[in-house]
Amino acid sequence: MNTSFIPYGKQDINQADIDAVVEVLKSDFLTQGPKVPAFEQAIKDYCDVEYALAVNSATSALHIACLSLGLGEGDWLWTTPITFVASANCGLYCGARIDFVDIDPKTYNISVEKLAEKLAIAKQENRLPKVVVPVHLTGQVCEMDKIRELSKQYGFYVIEDASHAIGGKYKGKPVGSCEYSDITVFSFHPVKIITTAEGGLCTTNNSKLAEKMELYRSHGITRNPELMTKEPDGSWYYQQIDIGYNYRMTELQAALGVSQMVRLDEFIAVRHALAKRYDELLTSLPVTIPWQHPDSYSGLHLYVIRLKLNEIQKTHKQVFDELRSKNIGVNLHYIPVYSQPYYQQFGFKVEDFSEAEQYYQEAISLPMFSSLTFEQQDVVIATLREVLCV
The missing domain is CATH 3.90.1150.10 (Aspartate Aminotransferase, domain 1)
Incomplete structure (x- = not known):
């Protein structure tokens, strides 16, 4: 049978998307302008969540999520083995150790039963995870209520890797609301549900985590006087108060994201x-x-x-x-x-x-x-x- 190539996934770009990007190209801001906050607001409104921080990839989002939770050397991050490597690599970036929990045979997501069994053993061995990363494989949400209960019982943080799942819901609440997690991460790669070409985003309801992630995405620099060690020298003043990265999203990407969110x-x-x-x-x-x-x-x-x-x-x-x-x-x-x-x-x-x-x-x-x-x-x-x- 002869046919033109049908990919497994691809972006859906219309004229409104193109116009949105062209408008930015003609504007004064290609980066650090008004479109990134507008995209973040669109996600906050859709997901019914307090904070949203856009970055240049979901991998960057996972990294700053781990950093904001204090993941570091000697800590453990657990995730599913059936995922893209970034879901685990983010822990290695922080110096943590990685372990995996087998999948559920029906959903292909992390198995809550196997997670509970492994946590019980880990507690006896004094090697409990600091962070667990459930991945919503294919867009199907993990059993987040049960994972949240286990997090309360064993004292670990939860980062939802929702790279596949924007627009989905769990128990009637939008993915990204962080109802059952500390942080949720989205991906906007071209094969994903909506795209910003490359790009990612973190949502959270915790102001302290949002503050830390905002620092980590832009060199550890702040212009907020309340976070500085002394009075600003002038309106130009900023301080680097932590080590951070250049993980910012561009205005072009954000404009495309705002347009895509409409659909x-x-x-x-x-x-x-x-x-x-x-x-x-x-x-x-x-x-x-x-x-x-x-x-x-x-x-x-x-x-x-x-x-x-x-x-x-x-x-x-x-x-x-x-x-x-x-x-x-x-x-x-x-x-x-x-x-x-x-x-x-x-x-x-x-x-x-x-x-x-x-x-x-x-x-x-x-x-x-x-x-x-x-x-x-x-x-x-x-x-x-x-x-x-x-």
Whole structure:
């Protein structure tokens, strides 16, 4: 079957988005102007949260989130192994040690049951985590109420990695409200639900954490007299009161973000329509379709199927490669982080992550983006049927 290439994800840019960016290009500010605060306000309003701090990537957002919580040498950060490496790397940036908790076999998110078991053992061994990073894989929200209860019981902080999940809800509340976490992180990479080209953002309801993250994103510099060690020398005065980074978002990115936010609910609705249609069209094929937790209204960044390998005559790699060769831009989210060469030095054992291993052997991400047409979706299904020989 011949078709033009259908990627697994892509940005949806309209004329209003282009006009918003051009307007900034013609303005006096390409950085540190009014658009970044406007984008932050749009996120605050949408997520019903007190503070939002835009940065140049979700990786930067994770880093300053960890720093603001005091994560450092000798501390532990725990996360899921089925995620992009940034969810774990942010802990290494701070000098912390990393460990992983196996996934739930139905949601593919961090398993609350395995987390509880591991915490009980860690308490006995005096190696409890300082930070746990639940990742809302594909846009489906983790069981945050249970994770919050465990955080209260064992005394760790919670950073929601919601890179896949803006526009989603948990128990009726918007992802990013920090109802069950200390900080939430979003990503606005082009394949995500909305985009600022590159970019990320932290939300929190804690003024002290917001203050620290604001410092860390811009060199540790403040112009707030209340934070300074002496009276300002003049209106030009600033002080570096901590070591920080240049993680700022540009005005161009923020303008695009403000424009994209107008269509966020539309994007999510289209993704749900596409997912429902996938569910129906895939029922007769030897694959497991995504299961949605009733407490979670997913952002549906990804649509992940799992191959029933015992029912087909091809390997996982063969199916993946054949789909790619037929211009279906499938992907795999993700390679277990502990299996990466850099992480192998820490001595992780494959047998500790049986669900993650099984997932990795079977998972394929099908095309899912807001401009995907039903005609393209039909091509994806027909090609998958052809490859699976059913």
